[in-house]
Amino acid sequence: MTTLTQEHQIGTGDPAAAPAVQVTNLVKTYPHPEDGTFNAVDDLSFEVGVGEVLGILGPNGAGKSTTLEIIEGLQAPTSGSTSVLGLDSQTDNAAMKTRIGVQLQASSYFEYLTLEELLNLFGSFYPKSLAAGELLDKVGLLGKRKALVGQLSGGQAQRFSIVAAMVNDPDIVFLDEPTTGLDPQARRNLWDLIRSINEDDGKTVVMTTHYMEEAEELSHRVAIIDAGKIQAIDTPVGLIGSLATDHSVIFSTQMAVAESVFESLPGVTTVGARVNGTHSYQLGTESPKLTVPALFQLASVRRFEVDDLAVHAPTLEDVFLNVTGRRLRD
Numbered sequence: 447m448t449t450l451t452q453e454h455q456i457g458t459g460d461p462a463a464a465p466a467v468q469v470t471n472l473v474k475t476y477p478h479p480e481d482g483t484f485n486a487v488d489d490l491s492f493e494v495g496v497g498e499v500l501g502i503l504g505p506n507g508a509g510k511s512t513t514l515e516i517i518e519g520l521q522a523p524t525s526g527s528t529s530v531l532g533l534d535s536q537t538d539n540a541a542m543k544t545r546i547g548v549q550l551q552a553s554s555y556f557e558y559l560t561l562e563e564l565l566n567l568f569g570s571f572y573p574k575s576l577a578a579g580e581l582l583d584k585v586g587l588l589g590k591r592k593a594l595v596g597q598l599s600g601g602q603a604q605r606f607s608i609v610a611a612m613v614n615d616p617d618i619v620f621l622d623e624p625t626t627g628l629d630p631q632a633r634r635n636l637w638d639l640i641r642s643i644n645e646d647d648g649k650t651v652v653m654t655t656h657y658m659e660e661a662e663e664l665s666h667r668v669a670i671i672d673a674g675k676i677q678a679i680d681t682p683v684g685l686i687g688s689l690a691t692d693h694s695v696i697f698s699t700q701m702a703v704a705e706s707v708f709e710s711l712p713g714v715t716t717v718g719a720r721v722n723g724t725h726s727y728q729l730g731t732e733s734p735k736l737t738v739p740a741l742f743q744l745a746s747v748r749r750f751e752v753d754d755l756a757v758h759a760p761t762l763e764d765v766f767l768n769v770t771g772r773r774l775r776d
């Protein structure tokens with residue numbers, strides 16, 4: 447996992463330099479489908495530092511795309527404000543747009559233009575643009591420069607949509623669920639691309655995702671958003687450390703052991719059992735270091751064997767459950 451290095455830290459460096467992104471008391475109100483209105487974005491405030499990767503993690507309808515679209519100047523806020531590198535998304539819209547790259551959640555491209563023609567067209571909208579060949583080469587699509595988007599695989603199309611957001615050599619790239627719907631290998635490929643955009647090209651990245659492991663893998667900090675509000679924002683390690691305390695100790699036995707026997711083991715907070723050929727147990731513990739040796743001692747006294755022992759550290763999934771009271775995906 448990448449860690450936040452000194453120059454990524456917010457507030458360090460030149461005090462006069464504006465943050466990459468600033469969101470202040472942002473509210474977006476939509477008509478409610480049944481009655482009245484509701485806040486899809488409900489008083490959000492956060493900053494993204496220059497050089498940082500911020501992952502915005504949240505379930506369907508959390509307000510992720512709406513937030514990004516307002517920052518990108520594609521939608522107006524109901525109240526509050528957003529700026530990019532000190533340029534207001536609304537009032538400095540034209541200047542701001544030359545500094546950002548935008549990958550929308552659902553991209554549709556002109557059907558009858560090749561990849562190369564599309565990049566040239568997009569590039570012509572900006573005062574400064576990168577060569578189509580160089581961009582396509584970066585994502586392994588140079589051989590497809592004469593292809594149409596409709597002729598690309600899912601992973602290739604996603605890589606193209608990211609590179610299409612880079613034609614103007616932006617300082618900040620916004621990616622809205624860049625890996626949704628991809629198989630694990632294509633997803634890992636895109637992770638490498640996103641990492642390289644940040645680490646090699648030095649661009650700030652703001653991305654949304656439904657995937658915990660993706661947020662954890664790529665982000666310097668993760669914002670957990672639910673119902674239009676930030677529920678927590680910190681480094682992945684910080685979130686896990688502060689919000690999810692319990693490890694899980696998982697094992698099975700040949701013979702049934704009463705659950706209550708495990709409750710008195712040191713560190714144990716919860717005991718779960720499941721019979722499925724063997725007897726499987728899951729112990730929540732504040733201290734696997736205390737629980738595991740005591741478990742083996744207990745086994746030797748009670749004459750049962752502990753099989754398939756595994757210890758799981760808490761994950762962002764546990765943090766999400768902890769702060770929102772529900773799982774990210776049902």
Ligand SMILES: Nc1ncnc2c1ncn2[C@@H]1O[C@H](COP(=O)(O)OP(=O)(O)OP(=O)(O)O)[C@@H](O)[C@H]1O
Pocket residue numbers: 476477486504505506507508509510511512513551
């Ligand atoms: N133009 C609109 N009019 C009315 N309601 C809208 C509009 N756009 C979005 N919404 C509602 O606002 C809420 C937030 O939507 P948004 O697209 O920002 O969520 P999201 O977090 O990006 O979700 P997903 O993970 O599904 O992409 C949802 O309840 C959505 O139905």
Ligand SMILES: [Mg+2]
Pocket residue numbers: 510511512551622
């Ligand atoms: Mg969305």
